[in-house]
Amino acid sequence: MKKVSYCLAASCLALFTVAKLNAQTIAVKNAPATVKIDGNADEWKGYEESVNEKSHVNYIISSDKDNLYLVLKTKDRKKQQNILGAGVTFSVDPAGKKKETFSTTFPQPDMDDLSEFEHLDDANLKMRVAATEFKKIRAIGFAGIPPIMGAQKNDQNIFASIKYTADGELVLEEAIPLKLFAAADAASEWAFNIKLNGLFVRLAPSFGGSAGASDIATPPAGGGGGGRRGGGGSTPRVSPAGASSSIAMNLNNNGGTPITSSSDFWGKLAFAKQ
Template structure:
């Protein structure tokens, strides 16, 4: 029942997507080519107001719109997805940002930040899941808004690896280490996510000129049961969850050098 409940929650969240972009994301580069100095000020709230929807790439492997940028103190990752399965993958397993400052496509020992880390995502739906499962028609907007809010509230942890000053693997979004994250849902049904990580955790200063390699990974849903995918959604078309995709991590690599003011 727990596994079915989780898949129901993911299916509900996926159903909220209404793709209303003002531009065609497929016209963007698949991997960001330029360095971007972040706008000022940046507020990490998942609302993306200061970014003006000015995404620098649409990665086709992960179906993510994204911007990687920096200022003199922090590196920022901003992502958005209106794709059904991609939103579910983010909620189920989070987004990894891994940075190899030697410019090598290697994750070993590289600083890594993952957000969101949601404990017991199968509990997000609660009685909402039961009400959803009893419906034969479309999804109720009020139910979706409730589920969005529960998801935002549940996204309270960040996984941190290979950042020496931080000894805990899991830290709160309210940490005192300077790592800031936020998840939200915008008016077109897109899931939006922001990360801000101090440059010092990558052993970088504002004057650094070396090219680094970054790895963005969607971990997806890792079920506890054996065998193939099952549960709601299936692989029936563009408006349903692709279960095989949901359970398979997706990723891409890029190169980045710090932008100068």
């Protein structure tokens, strides 16, 4: 009896493992005939959305012969604030491994202090959404292209847009040309990661040199530790605009003192035949 029970338990575990693996694999459907990266997502109606409960997002990953597409939606206000301030990083590894081989971040943070995004009312939320039209995309791992480019107009045809719907849903759309993935095999399963970056405050750089990761000043002794609100310490002040923008270009998006937590998840992409 014990042997039978053990075998039954092992079978159930195997079934659960298979189901869990299958749940992580997204069947990449062919994109609509006409896709416009404008944040409206009207052309995606009828497409099944995958759900990640941890990050409170619904999403679609699709492709055609030219592009890989991401459509991401959330009604969670805290996640919306994270997205508008620190951006969404979409990473892909064509070899199917958990590596951020190619990644884009939109909107790319352009300030060192993102605390103003932490408690946005409806009016300011809508204003921030409208301002994403002028935001940048950060692209990492793609050979021969600039790391920072305009989201609405650039020579690489990597485009992204965000809109806010009447029922309070934030929608992000993005397109990345498949040719930029270094002639990777689109017939195999790719790994992907979607990360909603947390808000942060970067520490002020020291002066007398070029701004960069090694130029970040440490808080003064007795200043209350690492938390933005902790121990009586004050919020780190940022440097003048020139040094500030230099740091924003050279540090990772989660550099500095965290204000809110990031959230991310991995999965696999199984491509449809074109």
